[in-house]
Amino acid sequence: MNIILLGAPGAGKGTQAVRISEKYKIPHISTGDIFRKNIKEGTPVGLKAKAYIDKGQLVPDEVVVEIVENRLKEKDCKNGYLLDGFPRTLAQAEALSKITDIDAVINLDIDLKLLADRLTGRRICRDCGESYHISSFSGSECTKCGGEIYQRDDDNIETVNSRLTVYENQTKPLIEYYSSKNVLKNIDGGQDIDKVFEDIVKTL
Numbered sequence: 397m398n399i400i401l402l403g404a405p406g407a408g409k410g411t412q413a414v415r416i417s418e419k420y421k422i423p424h425i426s427t428g429d430i431f432r433k434n435i436k437e438g439t440p441v442g443l444k445a446k447a448y449i450d451k452g453q454l455v456p457d458e459v460v461v462e463i464v465e466n467r468l469k470e471k472d473c474k475n476g477y478l479l480d481g482f483p484r485t486l487a488q489a490e491a492l493s494k495i496t497d498i499d500a501v502i503n504l505d506i507d508l509k510l511l512a513d514r515l516t517g518r519r520i521c522r523d524c525g526e527s528y529h530i531s532s533f534s535g536s537e538c539t540k541c542g543g544e545i546y547q548r549d550d551d552n553i554e555t556v557n558s559r560l561t562v563y564e565n566q567t568k569p570l571i572e573y574y575s576s577k578n579v580l581k582n583i584d585g586g587q588d589i590d591k592v593f594e595d596i597v598k599t600l
């Protein structure tokens with residue numbers, strides 16, 4: 397099954413992706429994670445992407461599309477995959493449609509007013525990618541794998557505001573795009589984490 401997880405920053409894509417990937421045994425491909433790995437390793441792609449990510453802007457389409465195209469050619473994708481954070485523009489969606497077929501687009505629908513708090517309070521496990529929130533978690537070790545908990549550099553209020561504006565202008569039109577292709581599944585992302593996952597499993 398080839399799946400896209402769509403939704404604003406903070407809608408819960410990463411949280412659900414970890415669960416979906418585990419249940420359906422398909423790789424979780426997050427373009428944001430790929431960029432953060434490249435930044436950490438100091439690669440040319442990482443250096444280029446960092447300037448955009450720090451400002452809360454999108455990395456240019458051609459850079460992201462090439463990364464995804466190469467990633468989808470890897471062996472572990474042959475029985476399906478889960479895209480998280482890609483596509484984010486109509487141009488990326490068009491490029492993707494020339495590379496592969498998509499079975500389902502899960503849109504995590506959520507009131508944008510909730511997102512600044514979710515993002516600035518987010519903490520993540522460096523090893524398994526599990527997301528936490530400071531309202532319910534204050535540890536320094538992941539409860540799933542013991543990995544180190546960290547806060548993303550771009551989860552500060554200035555960058556968050558610009559990411560939310562970018563979402564409204566450039567990514568939200570994808571809801572209409574995939575709806576017109578009859579693959580869109582809307583899920584209420586404002587429910588608790590387990591209920592969101594239950595609804596996703598039902599719809600898949």
Ligand code: ADP
Pocket residue numbers: 403404405406407408409410411412514515517518519527528529530585586587588589592
């Ligand atoms: P995204 O990958 O879409 O940017 P995350 O999955 O990282 O979003 O979630 C952002 C923040 O919101 C994290 O702190 C996470 O723990 C929290 N979160 C995710 N899903 C829910 C939910 N259904 N209800 C409340 N908080 C959530």
Ligand code: AMP
Pocket residue numbers: 405426427428429431448449450452453454455456457460480481482483484488559
């Ligand atoms: P994310 O981890 O999905 O929140 O992405 C973090 C940042 O990486 C975004 O704010 C963008 O700067 C960049 N990024 C991730 N995915 C894409 C994409 N598909 N297109 C452009 N930029 C992206």
